[in-house]
Amino acid sequence: MLRELPLGFPWAVLVAVHLPESFTDTLVERLRRASQLPVxxxxxxxxxxxGRVLVAPGGRNxxxxxxxxxxxxxWQTDFVEEHGLDVPSVDILMHSVVRAVGRNxxxxxxxxxGHDGTAGAHDIRQHGGTVVAQDEASSAVFGMPKSVIQSxxxxxxxxxxxxxDFLVRHVQPGTTARRGRSSFLSQPVQAQ
Known part of the structure; x- marks a missing residue:
């Protein structure tokens, strides 16, 4: 997904992946090689x-x-787990972003x-924001997006x-995601 976000993308991008701290540098380097944006x-x-991508350090929220x-x-440096959530927690990140910036x-x-991201998605939608879930066919494990969709x-x-492409169109109507000279147009969105 980051590969297709163009230089000049006008919003900050925050990433939370359930990984231990020892994998943070590897993930950041992998995303850096794939993305046009600084990671x-x-x-x-x-x-x-x-236009900057910040990755939550493994084991921290x-x-x-x-x-x-x-x-x-x-980040909460001594935070390891709360109410059984994986760390870094998508829910905790989403809740904090909504509190900081509201509907945008x-x-x-x-x-x-699991279902990490569902409570955060609820908070985002309740405050007028937008939530995108990956479809089942392209998901390696459909737990988290399935929980958001079913809710x-x-x-x-x-x-x-x-x-x-959806993200680019959402934040810059009338444009599409591009990498180099190539671009693609998304299929119709399945609205929920």
Whole structure:
């Protein structure tokens, strides 16, 4: 998905993947090689910037907090697990983003085990934001997106190759995602 987001993408991108801390550098490097956008592991106090991808460090929850009327990134460094959630928790990240920026949030729930992301998706939708869930056919494990879809929280259900185009169209109407000279148009969105 990050491969298709173009340079100049106007929103910050935050990533939470259920991984231990020892895999953070490997994930960041892999995403960096695949993306046109700058990708880095988030550190406490790091500013959210348009077109920059921040990855939650494994074993820690990434939390966005408004600081002097501007969203800044921090994490709960000693937080390992709460109420059985995987860490980094998608729900905790989504809840914090909604508290910081309100309705201007697009949450994307991709392949994964369990239901992490469902409570966060509920919060996003309740505040007027948008939630995209990966479809079953393109998911390696359909647990997380399935939970969001079955809860009626998905604004759109899309195959992985079409999510970037949806995001670009959402934040920049009239445009499509591009990598180099190629571009693609998404199939019609399955509205929920």
């Amino acid at each position: 880095m592991a988030a550190t406490s106090g790091m500013r959210l910037e348009p 990434l939390v966005v907090r408004p600081v002097m009327d501007s969203p800044w990134v921090g 949030v697009v949450g994307v729930v991709l392949t994964g085990l 009626g929280l998905a604004s759109a259900v899309l195959p992985l190759p079409h999510i970037a």
